[in-house]
Amino acid sequence: xxxxxxxxxxxxxxxxxxxxxxxxxVVWQRLSYFGDTLAHSALLGIALGLATDINLSLAVxxxxxxxxxxxxxxxxxxxxxxxxxxxxLSHTSLAFGLVVISLTANNQxxxxxxxxxxxxxxxxxxxxxxxxxxxxxxxxxxxxxHALLAVAIHPELAEVEGFPVLRLQLLLSLLIAVLVAAxxxxxxxxxxxxxxxxxxxxxxxxxxxxxxxAILASxxxxxxxxxxxxxxxxxDTPTGPSIVVCCxxxxxxxxxxxxxxx
Amino acid sequence: xxxxxxRERQTVTDALITAKHLVVIIEGRKILDNVxxxxxxxxxxxxxxxNGAGKTTxxxxxxxxxxxxxxxxxxxxxLRIGYMPQKLNIDPNLPITVEKFLSLANRDKNxxxxxxxxxxxxxxxxxxxxxxxxxxxxxxxxxxxxxRKPQLLVLDEPAQGVDIAGQEExxxxxxxxxxxxxxxxxxxxxxLHLVMAxxxxxxxxxxxxxxHGNPEHVSTDPAYLNLFGENRPAALALYTHRHDHNHDxxxxxxxxxxxx
Numbered sequence: 001x002x003x004x005x006x007x008x009x010x011x012x013x014x015x016x017x018x019x020x021x022x023x024x025x026v027v028w029q030r031l032s033y034f035g036d037t038l039a040h041s042a043l044l045g046i047a048l049g050l051a052t053d054i055n056l057s058l059a060v061x062x063x064x065x066x067x068x069x070x071x072x073x074x075x076x077x078x079x080x081x082x083x084x085x086x087x088x089l090s091h092t093s094l095a096f097g098l099v100v101i102s103l104t105a106n107n108q109x110x111x112x113x114x115x116x117x118x119x120x121x122x123x124x125x126x127x128x129x130x131x132x133x134x135x136x137x138x139x140x141x142x143x144x145x146h147a148l149l150a151v152a153i154h155p156e157l158a159e160v161e162g163f164p165v166l167r168l169q170l171l172l173s174l175l176i177a178v179l180v181a182a183x184x185x186x187x188x189x190x191x192x193x194x195x196x197x198x199x200x201x202x203x204x205x206x207x208x209x210x211x212x213x214a215i216l217a218s219x220x221x222x223x224x225x226x227x228x229x230x231x232x233x234x235x236d237t238p239t240g241p242s243i244v245v246c247c248x249x250x251x252x253x254x255x256x257x258x259x260x261x262x
Numbered sequence: 263x264x265x266x267x268x269r270e271r272q273t274v275t276d277a278l279i280t281a282k283h284l285v286v287i288i289e290g291r292k293i294l295d296n297v298x299x300x301x302x303x304x305x306x307x308x309x310x311x312x313n314g315a316g317k318t319t320x321x322x323x324x325x326x327x328x329x330x331x332x333x334x335x336x337x338x339x340x341l342r343i344g345y346m347p348q349k350l351n352i353d354p355n356l357p358i359t360v361e362k363f364l365s366l367a368n369r370d371k372n373x374x375x376x377x378x379x380x381x382x383x384x385x386x387x388x389x390x391x392x393x394x395x396x397x398x399x400x401x402x403x404x405x406x407x408x409x410r411k412p413q414l415l416v417l418d419e420p421a422q423g424v425d426i427a428g429q430e431e432x433x434x435x436x437x438x439x440x441x442x443x444x445x446x447x448x449x450x451x452x453x454l455h456l457v458m459a460x461x462x463x464x465x466x467x468x469x470x471x472x473x474h475g476n477p478e479h480v481s482t483d484p485a486y487l488n489l490f491g492e493n494r495p496a497a498l499a500l501y502t503h504r505h506d507h508n509h510d511x512x513x514x515x516x517x518x519x520x521x522x
Contacts, residue, residue: 146366208359209358
């Protein structure tokens, strides 16, 4: 197997491992639109990265984190409904991104690579960045699992019990932001939320505990990455969409027992 | 006589929580108006009032979940509070057993089983949280509050969705808990007429404190005995109270008040 395939596989599986538990939280707290908003803001990150000439991956991560913090603070401090805030930030950042990109007039920029992902063109610095993101995220998730779960179930109860709720909500938002920013390389802006919620929803069908659901979602995500990349390699389909199609197939299979019972 | 009731055992101790002149204004509406109260150790206090009286807001302010617009809440240093929220909307996509849910408050397995039994829900510990009934969920939430080993137990409408017989049982459980744990209990009910006989004091709230007092004399009232019969253990008591003022249809104080 060529090196770039191995690099792409490692990056994809690593991100799928993190997407399992985070995707579970997204499903539990109905945050799927949150993932979309972050993905859209990535384009702004790319634009700002191009304009200021810093590393694009880093620019995307920083931008996503800022949007995540803004989201949490806006929903705490204003009377706007959560979905309005998400809609406003999502489309504002997308529009800003497109405007800034057009101003910098960078003709070399392949926008479709960001919209649909381009896992096979991953380079060494990107692989290192993803490795760092994956390791750090997994460590943080394991360390704060208990507290994050308590907040997901009942924030006020958690607050009375002494959990630092606002800080934990910020932490979860930042984890999702960093994952989304890093995973754009794999499935692209348009499909990133799929990688979060489809494996988690498939895992829900069998899981009997929150931990089992998170781990199973990681496994399903990893299988989808491998199968999607194989499809992409042998049949020459775009990588990102192929991975999401595999997620969807696993989801459909996970539903079968429920239908057989009925 | 082996043991005195908790409220007589209690010596002079400082209050667990003291609220002074609390005002809470949410979106221009005055939800709480100059509410002062203090909760003493090992006492059961019932907070009653009609819907919209601000009971939940008062509790949230006492717990520190809601910032008062003015006035202040003083909590005894290191006070451990067990809180039983009015409802728990668990997402059906979150698979979690009762046992796991309780472990979020305390990871000691033996203690979890023991506390579940105490709350009268020992058969539930392997049950899926989203599949337990309303009355069972109340008991699970009570167990979670107890796992904190609280000095103060705050229960928001614990009898909600529980039938009369179940209520009597639940109130008895709560009274037992006060005696065995030696904790204070603050209990919310929207029912103006049904309050626990075990309660030490009653606060009647309608955005401001209408009145407060102890229900003791009520339970020996001939009218009460006539209603419930002398031999019946009085887990439920009628609480009648006199206001020093009247309310109009909007709950505003009209004549008879002590001139504010």
